[in-house]
Amino acid sequence: MVLRVRVSLPDRPGALGQVARAFGVLGADILQVTVLEREAGRAMDDFTVSWPGGFSPEELRERLSVVPGVRVDGAWPTREVPGSSPDYDLIGHVVTDADRAFVTLVDAVPDLVGAQWAVAVDSGTGAVVHGSWQAPGVEDMPDLTPLRPAAFSEGSLHLLSLPVRPAGLHVVVARTEGPPFHQVELDKVQRVVEIVALLVSTSSVA
Known part of the structure; x- marks a missing residue:
């Protein structure tokens, strides 16, 4: 393993x-x-x-x-493959199919930081728009959507929550095993989310 x-x-x-x-x-x-x-x-x-x-x-x-x-x-x-570039692969898929950008992001982002699952949450309603295949069957997550990018824990569940304002979404990444997320991990996911959002907005203008 x-x-x-x-x-x-x-x-x-x-x-x-x-x-x-x-x-x-x-x-x-x-x-x-x-x-x-x-x-x-x-x-x-x-x-x-x-x-x-x-x-x-x-x-x-x-x-x-x-x-x-x-x-x-x-x-x-972890499902990490050392020497691979999952962040570049993610961005490549987004460029290829911008309509599925946030679905692709949610499916791929856990592997960027040794997490177990991720979801995209509607910022207005708290409803889960899309979850990675490991995500539990959660109907809404209203308490997991702070206004700014944040790393925090709910008991043994460690979370990253990042607003994607242009899309009206929050991306929530969860680690159910291991330690809380480090600031370096939050910064990494935040940069990837920002790049994906930028690519989507550029694609819609084009």
């Missing part, structure tokens, strides 16, 4: 190597590393790893936490 593992570690020479060695000892192959932040002498990285399945994600988390100075904030399954 492929997992994403969020690790907080000391921002000093050799610390990343220690974490990499710990993954190797556990039989995990590192496929990709994404730096989320570096501040106050610590770094936070997301590791995408190929995991043979000898341990559960929780066991992997516990075993990595024994490395001095390392804290594991989450380990969860």
